[in-house]
Amino acid sequence: MAGRLADALRDSWDSDLAWSFRHSPYAMVAAIVFAACVGTAVLAPWVAPHNPFDLAQLDLSNSLKPPMWIAGGDPSYPLGTDDQGRDILSTIFFGARISLEVGIAAVLFSMGLGVALGLLAGYVGGKTDAFIMRVADVQLSFPAILIALLIDGVARAVFPGAHDSMAFWVLVLSIGVSGWVQYARTVRGSTMVEKNKEYVQAARLFGIHPLAIMARHVLPNVLGPVLVIATIHIATAIITEATLSFLGVGVPATEPSLGTLIRIGNDFMFSGEWWVTLFPGLALVIMVLAINLLGDWLRDALNPRLR
Amino acid sequence: MSPTGRPEGEHRSAQHEGGPASAGADVLLRVAHAGKTFDVSPPWLARTLGGQPRRLLHAVDDVSFDIRRGETLGLVGESGCGKSTVARLIVGLYRLSSGSIFYAGESVAALASGNAPRSLRRRLQMIFQDPYASLNPRWRVADIVAEPIRAHRLVVGGKAIRARVDALLSHVGLAAADGRKYPHQFSGGQRQRISIARALASEPEFLVCDEPTSALDVSVQAQVLNLMRDLQRELGLTYLFISHNLAVVHHVADRVGVMYLGRIVELADKKPLFATPRHPYTRMLLDAIPDLAMTGKARTPVAGEVPNPLTPPPGCTFHPRCPHANDRCRSEVPKLAPAPLAGMVACHAVEERRIPIVAERA
Amino acid sequence: MSNPLLEVRDLRVEFPTRRGTLTAVDGVSFAIAPGEVLGVVGESGAGKSLTGAAIIGLLEPPGRIAAGEIRLDGMRIDNLPHEAMRRIRGRRIGAIFQDPLTSLDPLYSIGRQLVETIRTHLDMGDAAARRRAIELLGEVGIPAAGQRIDQYPHQFSGGMRQRVVIALAIAAQPQLIIADEPTTALDVSIQAQIIALLKRLCRDHGTAVMLVTHDMGVIAETADRVAVMYAGRIAEIGPVAGVIRAPRHPYTIGLMGSIPSLVGEREHLLQIDGTMPRLNAIPTGCAFHPRCERVFDRCQRERPDLLDAGASRAACWLYASGSRKEGA
Numbered sequence: 003m004a005g006r007l008a009d010a011l012r013d014s015w016d017s018d019l020a021w022s023f024r025h026s027p028y029a030m031v032a033a034i035v036f037a038a039c040v041g042t043a044v045l046a047p048w049v050a051p052h053n054p055f056d057l058a059q060l061d062l063s064n065s066l067k068p069p070m071w072i073a074g075g076d077p078s079y080p081l082g083t084d085d086q087g088r089d090i091l092s093t094i095f096f097g098a099r100i101s102l103e104v105g106i107a108a109v110l111f112s113m114g115l116g117v118a119l120g121l122l123a124g125y126v127g128g129k130t131d132a133f134i135m136r137v138a139d140v141q142l143s144f145p146a147i148l149i150a151l152l153i154d155g156v157a158r159a160v161f162p163g164a165h166d167s168m169a170f171w172v173l174v175l176s177i178g179v180s181g182w183v184q185y186a187r188t189v190r191g192s193t194m195v196e197k198n199k200e201y202v203q204a205a206r207l208f209g210i211h212p213l214a215i216m217a218r219h220v221l222p223n224v225l226g227p228v229l230v231i232a233t234i235h236i237a238t239a240i241i242t243e244a245t246l247s248f249l250g251v252g253v254p255a256t257e258p259s260l261g262t263l264i265r266i267g268n269d270f271m272f273s274g275e276w277w278v279t280l281f282p283g284l285a286l287v288i289m290v291l292a293i294n295l296l297g298d299w300l301r302d303a304l305n306p307r308l309r
Numbered sequence: 310m311s312p313t314g315r316p317e318g319e320h321r322s323a324q325h326e327g328g329p330a331s332a333g334a335d336v337l338l339r340v341a342h343a344g345k346t347f348d349v350s351p352p353w354l355a356r357t358l359g360g361q362p363r364r365l366l367h368a369v370d371d372v373s374f375d376i377r378r379g380e381t382l383g384l385v386g387e388s389g390c391g392k393s394t395v396a397r398l399i400v401g402l403y404r405l406s407s408g409s410i411f412y413a414g415e416s417v418a419a420l421a422s423g424n425a426p427r428s429l430r431r432r433l434q435m436i437f438q439d440p441y442a443s444l445n446p447r448w449r450v451a452d453i454v455a456e457p458i459r460a461h462r463l464v465v466g467g468k469a470i471r472a473r474v475d476a477l478l479s480h481v482g483l484a485a486a487d488g489r490k491y492p493h494q495f496s497g498g499q500r501q502r503i504s505i506a507r508a509l510a511s512e513p514e515f516l517v518c519d520e521p522t523s524a525l526d527v528s529v530q531a532q533v534l535n536l537m538r539d540l541q542r543e544l545g546l547t548y549l550f551i552s553h554n555l556a557v558v559h560h561v562a563d564r565v566g567v568m569y570l571g572r573i574v575e576l577a578d579k580k581p582l583f584a585t586p587r588h589p590y591t592r593m594l595l596d597a598i599p600d601l602a603m604t605g606k607a608r609t610p611v612a613g614e615v616p617n618p619l620t621p622p623p624g625c626t627f628h629p630r631c632p633h634a635n636d637r638c639r640s641e642v643p644k645l646a647p648a649p650l651a652g653m654v655a656c657h658a659v660e661e662r663r664i665p666i667v668a669e670r671a
Numbered sequence: 672m673s674n675p676l677l678e679v680r681d682l683r684v685e686f687p688t689r690r691g692t693l694t695a696v697d698g699v700s701f702a703i704a705p706g707e708v709l710g711v712v713g714e715s716g717a718g719k720s721l722t723g724a725a726i727i728g729l730l731e732p733p734g735r736i737a738a739g740e741i742r743l744d745g746m747r748i749d750n751l752p753h754e755a756m757r758r759i760r761g762r763r764i765g766a767i768f769q770d771p772l773t774s775l776d777p778l779y780s781i782g783r784q785l786v787e788t789i790r791t792h793l794d795m796g797d798a799a800a801r802r803r804a805i806e807l808l809g810e811v812g813i814p815a816a817g818q819r820i821d822q823y824p825h826q827f828s829g830g831m832r833q834r835v836v837i838a839l840a841i842a843a844q845p846q847l848i849i850a851d852e853p854t855t856a857l858d859v860s861i862q863a864q865i866i867a868l869l870k871r872l873c874r875d876h877g878t879a880v881m882l883v884t885h886d887m888g889v890i891a892e893t894a895d896r897v898a899v900m901y902a903g904r905i906a907e908i909g910p911v912a913g914v915i916r917a918p919r920h921p922y923t924i925g926l927m928g929s930i931p932s933l934v935g936e937r938e939h940l941l942q943i944d945g946t947m948p949r950l951n952a953i954p955t956g957c958a959f960h961p962r963c964e965r966v967f968d969r970c971q972r973e974r975p976d977l978l979d980a981g982a983s984r985a986a987c988w989l990y991a992s993g994s995r996k997e998g999a
Contacts, residue, residue, distance in 0.1 A: 599888030
């Protein structure tokens with residue numbers, strides 16, 4: 003067993019992907035930045051100087067303090083505070099955590115839905131394929147943000163009281179549903195290529211069930227491009243989440259995501275308290291940029307024609 | 310000589326390729342008037358708007374032959390002649406459009422619809438042409454070879470399966486340790502050995518080999534052909550061997566069928582087919598092979614090309630390229646019928662004895 | 672051969688990769704006389720196509736000529752700048768590749784492609800070039816050339832496309848044609864037509880041909896001399912009849928024996944066990960020694976040069992006594 007693990011480790015270190023990673027400074031920097039984002043987000047309760055969600059720690063007399071290097075700043079609030087006296091740095095840590103959670107969950111949801119439907123459409127073909135792809139076409143003609151707003155609106159109407167507690171899942175659902183088409187189209191295309199390959203025909207000869215063929219033969223061979231899309235989609239999903247939260251239909255202000263923070267800060271932009279918006283905004287840009295750079299590298303590394 | 314070799318004579322040809330009346334106990338596979346049509350029409354919308362008609366491609370048209378237990382039937386023809394379609398019809402990758410195929414008296418139609426009895430599926434296997442596409446690149450070789458064993462539950466238990474896989478790998482000349490590698494770590498010839506091991510894993514009686522060596526270099530081809538011959542002797546396998554290479558077919562087959570545009574134009578024992586080919590197309594094919602013996606014999610390359618199968622010529626589809634064509638050939642489709650001396654030929658000129666029988670090669 | 676048209680001496684083609692430099696062609700030397708057809712035969716990975724690509728200056732980067740000389744009519748062409756090489760290609764060396772579709776631009780009619788090629792290399796007006804194009808199409812056996820000249824590549828069948836490619840290759844009446852697997856993608860009956868065409872054109876125009884193929888049958892039909900390549904080196908070179916009837920190098924013997932024949936009946940084909948080494952693991956000494964049945968000590972230590980062996984020359988220590996005589 004240990005031997006197998008060592009083999010696998012050596013294989014992956016030796017693989018073309020790892021080699022390409024070791025020779026791409028962009029990818030390495032992006033990976034480090036992204037890892038730092040994920041690290042601080044995951045470890046927020048331990049690394050953040052304050053707990054912004056703990057009402058007992060809040061003190062309104064600390065509200066709207068500027069960053070520590072500006073006159074009137076307080077070293078215990080390095081990036082200043084917002085109108086309720088919450089430490090901006092800590093809220094960014096906690097906000098990034100929520101943004102990442104929403105982004106990753108939405109992408110997993112999109113990916114699951116899109117990959118399954120794409121596999122089905124590509125492998126079965128015929129009317130199933132036509133139906134799935136027409137639904138995809140129709141959905142593509144709506145802007146993603148509109149679909150998300152629609153779902154959110156419906157959810158608010160159906161569960162009026164419970165909305166705040168369900169906000170997270172409503173966000174995941176609305177962002178996730180609006181993104182599946184891209185996965186489905188990509189997977190469908192590659193599936194139609196793979197299903198005519200002889201290894202799939204051989205599996206059919208052994209009487210393997212079509213669902214098993216899709217899952218065990220076709221799926222592993224169409225996942226490459228899906229990984230690329232998913233990586234870049236995390237960035238898009240985080241931005242969509244921020245937009246929705248900025249529009250006020252995202253997570254509640256008591257547990258703010260980066261988007262919510264930007265919205266809150268927006269009210270103070272013109273009264274001179276720019277730091278409330280700027281720092282969460284910067285955090286968002288850095289995180290999204292790192293993810294996009296990683297995605298770009300992954301696309302190039304997985305594309306045999308560019309190698 | 311092949312195990313099914315018989316004395317030369319006029320009477321025997323009709324006996325083994327004919328209709329159901331000649332069903333002998335040793336016929337393992339019977340293909341009777343098999344046909345396969347592909348719908349290659351443009352999509353419905355384009356058809357309606359553009360006023361284009363439906364277009365049907367008759368890939369295989371009224372093909373009949375028998376294969377007896379333990380023999381190798383070679384099927385030759387140029388690209389697009391329908392030989393690979395015949396292979397896929399037999400193993401059930403395509404559904405028959407007309408006619409029927411029986412394996413040991415059982416119809417194989419159920420194979421295509423997916424509810425065939427496991428016993429039938431297990432006994433018929435196929436080896437594919439492209440050693441790079443026929444193995445899943447993400448699977449380890451041991452898992453690839455074990456797939457049919459697991460699917461048919463031939464052996465149960467991880468240890469027993471591993472032992473069986475090791476035995477299969479060593480049977481085709483690979484090491485047991487090779488099972489832990491991935492397909493891309495092997496050369497084309499080794500991959501084809503893996504393919505063969507996988508096909509043998511379900512302990513089949515009948516192997517359809519679709520151009521199994523066409524993608525390989527000659528020295529590797531020799532290794533694979535030798536291996537296949539040894540396996541046939543050892544396991545009593547029956548082969549349908551499909552190839553565009555007449556020399557390869559001459560080496561492996563006991564009987565040979567020649568296909569042109571979806572039909573069998575000549576079907577005979579190997580010796581008479583290569584020594585005294587009857588159909589003008591068979592002659593042309595034999596004439597076209599580069600002469601390795603360098604006899605210096607002048608060859609007359611036949612003019613023309615294979616017509617578009619979507620719009621085949623009327624009558625005998627070979628008539629535009631045939632030096633012996635007359636009005637009857639241009640209007641009436643010749644039927645595969647016993648020819649004088651040996652074999653079955655679909656040619657009016659042969660039937661009318663307009664073509665002299667000439668020995669092709671010594 | 673007093674005045675060879677093409678002379679290749681100690682050609683070495685390398686591919687730098689991240690796991691070290693691979694030598695795909697190693698110390699290959701041969702010459703082609705005017706009007707001669709040299710067949711270059713070998714299995715995939717033997718380096719035969721790369722040798723051809725190196726001669727016409729079409730090595731795909733990062734592949735590069737690392738050593739050796741290539742001379743056309745006495746002039747070195749391996750170190751020419753791109754532009755000069757481009758002028759030689761087409762004008763003095765024509766090229767035919769395996770897949771006719773990749774050699775033709777699908778967006779232009781074949782007439783336009785022919786006229787362009789003719790006008791690039793020959794001083795001719797548009798109308799004259801067009802007349803010449805129709806003439807060429809007729810010469811390569813395309814019926815109704817006058818009408819078909821304005822059609823596009825997809826309107827031609829595979830065999831007809833390869834004829835068009837041949838017409839393009841001979842348009843400027845080059846002295847040498849490099850044909851890389853020109854018949855491999857074609858059916859046997861069409862293959863025979865193309866071989867006959869190539870032979871006729873060489874005879875009529877006195878064009879020399881380097882015919883790269885894996886098919887010994889095509890070589891037997893077409894070539895005057897043949898070079899058998901193995902693992903980036905020439906294993907044996909000589910007149911085609913000698914090499915085919917009485918091969919000297921153990922690899923050539925095995926190769927010839929492994930080809931199924933239409934004559935006679937054999938239970939087993941002659942079999943060379945093992946596979947050609949990968950480029951990153953070429954054995955020391957003679958590259959063939961791990962698979963050779965007649966291997967001895969020296970084969971593992973020293974790499975053999977081409978030595979006289981009957982009618983041909985073989986890179987095999989079995990013929991070492993002959994070399995001593997010659998070297999004296």
